[in-house]
Amino acid sequence: MYFDSHTHLNSPQLFKNYKKYLENFKNIWWEKLVNVWVDYERTQRALEIHDKFPNTCLSTWGFHPTEPIFKYKKWKYEFKDNQLISWQEYLSLAKEYLENLIKNKKIVAIWECGIDYHYFEHLQEWQNIEEIKKQQKELFTMQLNLCKKYNLPIVIHSRDAFIDTLEIIKNYKELKIYFHCRGYGPEEITTLQTEFENLWVWFDGNITYKKAEEIRQSIKKCKLNQILLETDAPYLTPQIIRKEMNQPANVQYVYKYVSELLDINLDNLEKQIKENFYKYYNL
Ligand SMILES: [Zn+2]
Known part of the structure; x- marks a missing residue:
């Protein structure tokens, strides 16, 4: 029984044939997947998938830390039909937008x-x-506060900013934290483990890559109940079929690779990941 904790069926590459990809996922004995939204167009597509398959295709949304860098190149923002708005106005509209999605159970x-x-x-x-650093911190804190208010798990993206990220999340120890530690290794995992009781760490197809020794060392540092597996499709296709575009069904290769790497029986790994997935997402 497979779970893909992070995928993009709503991406332009996969959305055109998303039903076919879901069928493929079903054929490997699917359970659930989580579509991640990263922009407004993709939001509409993710909502469409979610409405058609509410029990299997879950959705998440968040304001990425690069928003203040890229969205503000021209100080334009979709909320107000590309009108110029101030940072504070942006922040409060972002909060309102997110809070509506939470209240509507999307x-x-x-x-x-x-x-x-x-x-x-x-x-x-x-x-x-x-x-921009200040804006990133404000955007992040706004979302941490919403998670606290609505008892929602959070997915943290941190890159070249471990110390600053840690300083902020230390104030939210009660939250369920799923850490995307791109570019970090076993040392950072150990720090997170000592700070947070409710910690999950993600691993996807790139754990199978030749150069990914640090990622392999990281997973070995994790406790089994802290691991979630994903595809990040259409990106990060597992090594065994690297030339193909990635899709949720390929999470099976991540499972198989991790089961061998950690020397754990595949059935037991599946059971453990299922438990981790349900616990993390409050299902
Ligand atoms: Zn992704």
């Missing part, structure tokens, strides 16, 4: 928010790093 987690200093190389001359 999402099972806030995903993904956090701190990302990796993209600072894309900053325009007029953009101020300190100001």
Whole structure:
């Protein structure tokens, strides 16, 4: 029984044939998948999938930490038909938007928010790093507060900003935290484990890549009840079929690889991931 904790059936690449991809997923003995929304067009597609398959295709939404970098290149924002709005106005509209989705039970987690200093190389001359850091922290905190208010799990994206991310989430120890530690390794996992009781860590197809030794070391650091597996389809196709476009059914290769890597029977791994998935998403 397979769970894909993070996929993008709502992406332009997969959406056209999403029913076929769902069929493939069903054929490997599917259980549930989680569509992640990253922009407004994809939101509509994810909602369509969610409405057709409410029990199997769950959805999440969140304001990504790169929003203040990219969305604000021109200080335009979709909420107001591309009119210029201030940061504070943006922040309160973002909160309202997210809160509506939560109240209407459209999402099972806030995903993904956090701190990302990796993209600072894309900053325009007029953009101020300190100001953007401050905006990222405000956007992140707003979403952490909503998770606290509505008892929702959170998915944290952190890149080149471990210390700053940690400093903020230390104030939210009661939350269920799913950590996307792109670029971090076993050392950061150990720190997170000592700080957070309710911690889950994600692994996807790139754990199968030759150069992914650090990711393999990271999963070995995790307790079995902290692991969730995903495809991040259409990206990160597992090595065994690397040339193909990724799809949710390929989560089976991630399961198989992890079962061998951790030397755990595949049935037991499936049971454990199922338990982790239900516990994390409050199902
Ligand atoms: Zn993704």
